[in-house]
Amino acid sequence: MNKTNEKRDVFVAIADPTRRKLIRILANTDELPLHELTPHFQMGRTAVSKHLMILREANLVTNRKAGRETKYRLNPEPLQEVRDWLSFYEQFWRERAAILKNMLEE
Template sequence: MSAPSPKHDVFQAIADPTRRRLLQLLGDKDMAVTVLSGHFPISRTAVSKHLRILSDAGLVREQKVGRETRYSLQPEPLLELKRWLAYYERFWDNKLTVLRQFVEADDPEPLRPKGPRLVDAGKESGQ
């Protein structure tokens, strides 16, 4: 029997900027929700809801320490995101290579937009 699939996937979990910031904070050290909520202009309950989504996606783990619950980053699910982004890196790398070649060229041809040239409407109509 396989492990149950998470309620939220990694892409859904990181779609929200608050959750991305929570992951950054937890990258440094484990923290309780009271400490985490001090970094945001939202309620502790709202931060807890964001942590629940991250937990459902497998990105954070809860651990009881005395009377408080501490959260820790679990980066393994981010590998799925890394693999997905790796596919698109080749497009970025290609564009950067072309830009570098243009900048480093001895006598670069001036950049001119392709297609028809846009002319001020007033000049075209003789105004």
């Protein structure tokens, strides 16, 4: 994904557990530099940076330069697409659970 105008799919970006953990960490703070994110993982800065790049390509993370550091911040808006997709299945399982409950009560 090196082309500047291409966006990465949100579902692809959140498919990896490391990226989901990065999202969770950034959701609990205003913004963090790479050196504060890296200790949360058993990998080096370069690997964490690559995961952040994928999240940026999906517009899930924004970054800004602050002196010599780059600080990362969560952009939760693209997660709405995931929520919308999941809401269908939430309703689906709610209906199935109600049907099962009725069958068990009979």
